[in-house]
Amino acid sequence: MTYEMVKRLGESIPAGLPNSLRDHGLLVSTATGLYGWGAELEAVYSGLANALSAEVTGAEPIVLHFPPVLPRAVFEKSEYVSSFPHLFGAVHAFRGDEGAHESLERAVTKGEDWGGHTRLTDFVLAPAVCYSVYPLFGGTVLDRGRAVDASGFCFRHEPSTEPGRLVSFRLREFVRIGSPADASTWFEEWNERSSAFVRRLGLKVRVEAASDPFFGTSGQVMAENQREEGMKAEVVVPIGDHPVAVASINLHRDHFGRIFDIQAADGEPAHSACVGFGLERLAFALVDAHGPRTSQWPDEVRESLWGGGPGAPGRGLSGPS
Amino acid sequence: MTYEMVKRLGESIPAGLPNSLRDHGLLVSTATGLYGWGAELEAVYSGLANALSAEVTGAEPIVLHFPPVLPRAVFEKSEYVSSFPHLFGAVHAFRGDEGAHESLERAVTKGEDWGGHTRLTDFVLAPAVCYSVYPLFGGTVLDRGRAVDASGFCFRHEPSTEPGRLVSFRLREFVRIGSPADASTWFEEWNERSSAFVRRLGLKVRVEAASDPFFGTSGQVMAENQREEGMKAEVVVPIGDHPVAVASINLHRDHFGRIFDIQAADGEPAHSACVGFGLERLAFALVDAHGPRTSQWPDEVRESLWGGGPGAPGRGLSGPS
Numbered sequence: 001m002t003y004e005m006v007k008r009l010g011e012s013i014p015a016g017l018p019n020s021l022r023d024h025g026l027l028v029s030t031a032t033g034l035y036g037w038g039a040e041l042e043a044v045y046s047g048l049a050n051a052l053s054a055e056v057t058g059a060e061p062i063v064l065h066f067p068p069v070l071p072r073a074v075f076e077k078s079e080y081v082s083s084f085p086h087l088f089g090a091v092h093a094f095r096g097d098e099g100a101h102e103s104l105e106r107a108v109t110k111g112e113d114w115g116g117h118t119r120l121t122d123f124v125l126a127p128a129v130c131y132s133v134y135p136l137f138g139g140t141v142l143d144r145g146r147a148v149d150a151s152g153f154c155f156r157h158e159p160s161t162e163p164g165r166l167v168s169f170r171l172r173e174f175v176r177i178g179s180p181a182d183a184s185t186w187f188e189e190w191n192e193r194s195s196a197f198v199r200r201l202g203l204k205v206r207v208e209a210a211s212d213p214f215f216g217t218s219g220q221v222m223a224e225n226q227r228e229e230g231m232k233a234e235v236v237v238p239i240g241d242h243p244v245a246v247a248s249i250n251l252h253r254d255h256f257g258r259i260f261d262i263q264a265a266d267g268e269p270a271h272s273a274c275v276g277f278g279l280e281r282l283a284f285a286l287v288d289a290h291g292p293r294t295s296q297w298p299d300e301v302r303e304s305l306w307g308g309g310p311g312a313p314g315r316g317l318s319g320p321s
Numbered sequence: 322m323t324y325e326m327v328k329r330l331g332e333s334i335p336a337g338l339p340n341s342l343r344d345h346g347l348l349v350s351t352a353t354g355l356y357g358w359g360a361e362l363e364a365v366y367s368g369l370a371n372a373l374s375a376e377v378t379g380a381e382p383i384v385l386h387f388p389p390v391l392p393r394a395v396f397e398k399s400e401y402v403s404s405f406p407h408l409f410g411a412v413h414a415f416r417g418d419e420g421a422h423e424s425l426e427r428a429v430t431k432g433e434d435w436g437g438h439t440r441l442t443d444f445v446l447a448p449a450v451c452y453s454v455y456p457l458f459g460g461t462v463l464d465r466g467r468a469v470d471a472s473g474f475c476f477r478h479e480p481s482t483e484p485g486r487l488v489s490f491r492l493r494e495f496v497r498i499g500s501p502a503d504a505s506t507w508f509e510e511w512n513e514r515s516s517a518f519v520r521r522l523g524l525k526v527r528v529e530a531a532s533d534p535f536f537g538t539s540g541q542v543m544a545e546n547q548r549e550e551g552m553k554a555e556v557v558v559p560i561g562d563h564p565v566a567v568a569s570i571n572l573h574r575d576h577f578g579r580i581f582d583i584q585a586a587d588g589e590p591a592h593s594a595c596v597g598f599g600l601e602r603l604a605f606a607l608v609d610a611h612g613p614r615t616s617q618w619p620d621e622v623r624e625s626l627w628g629g630g631p632g633a634p635g636r637g638l639s640g641p642s
Contacts, residue, residue, distance in 0.1 A: 114441065121478060157442060
């Protein structure tokens, strides 16, 4: 019943997503690159969250969840606007009187661009989860390296029908802050572990040297440097015919330590590294590889996600499947 | 370990929140009205989500989750900007060339208001979850009433240290769309059920006639009408000394049916009603009433939230408590 309704609603999904998602009603479309999802996909996200928690337990991380919104002050400090101005979303709000409200309403009704009736607030949309983490350690000296397990919704302004390229999506990041050795060890370790994790989900994995989508001509140079110095890798899996990065491993050197005034035990700026997993991309790849019904996924994949416990979607007995 | 670290990070929480939250490190502050949270509070949110699912199962709802972002086209159609212009958040982005990027960077570096360097996008922050629901039924005739169980993050631009008044928060909404009788029955039913639900969590409940925070002088008239016609009620509980609405029950009559072109079986505009639960406010009230350690909460409350299953935070044996 539930599934059939989501399926019917899902028929509004645009072409460009793999058939398994478009035709099987796992998503409903609300705009280009923006989707709602039903109970079955939510169970996959929960399963992925559980499986990732199990991966990082040994590091005894500080577990933190963040809202989809980041303080503008943190964003400005982060230098994101220098590197990725084309991707951020800033929150604007209306702060006028009743006269100004009438003008705003008129502009909306006429279908005009009403952006000028609003003003920048103290908030931006979080472009990544780890930007919420660094300021918490600002102005401190770390006696030893710290691991943080951070979750939240992120936003990137790149509306697209490309599979897995969403404007609003969940990111799970394991962040390490400490000495240069702490960070580089984390980077090396998660290069291995993240691809092994994705492979255990029954996905065809390729690990690639990668670079961030830096803006403009000077950005091209930064991207080349990043790639040459081996500071970013991506775990790439197929969704339909498209190779899609489902995880990225990033070495920041002392970039965030400097910016947010975090010192390692020796008084030098702390180094950091993080690995980020895109939950929607992983879920879409799983559906593409194993089919739209989680009840029919391979045992070992179900075991990884739900451990066979009561949270597992049933094998055709009940629930959304 | 995890708990102690979150506690230390949590010391940056501003005054104004109840001591139980401020002092016990359940939250970390990122800005006024904006908080990250640790594993223990996340377990409470999960427990509340489970308990609410159990409440609505009988109605066989369509289960849908939505991202924190809403298409601007839906927002414009919803008439939100007429009623609550002071609360919405619109997403702006930068779309310039390298020269424009230099100007933007300069404005950010100088601490100027850089809002004018960005333009309105096709996205706004979701002010409520049910706005994502109505358009899915747009242009249809409902052969019978529909129930939707909808979840997501919402944004309201009212930064505050008032307990439970967050700028970014999770809303769980049970929406009914159908005939006038479908909607009014839902409204009456959830007037009872939502307060009974909150009472079973061991909270001191008061149900009050309420009105929405409509903008301006004409808004005052709308609020008075809404209250007189009994179209909104709130379930209010104490957090510290503050009475806080943790649930609201709303009768929309044919407002959304008209706007989004949804017809009831008789061809008339569909009526709708919804009940919304604020998960953060419920969690904060629980901590305020039962203390900061979920392991020490009353058995019946733990049973409601976690059913005593493996998802339940341990009684001091393991996990975050």
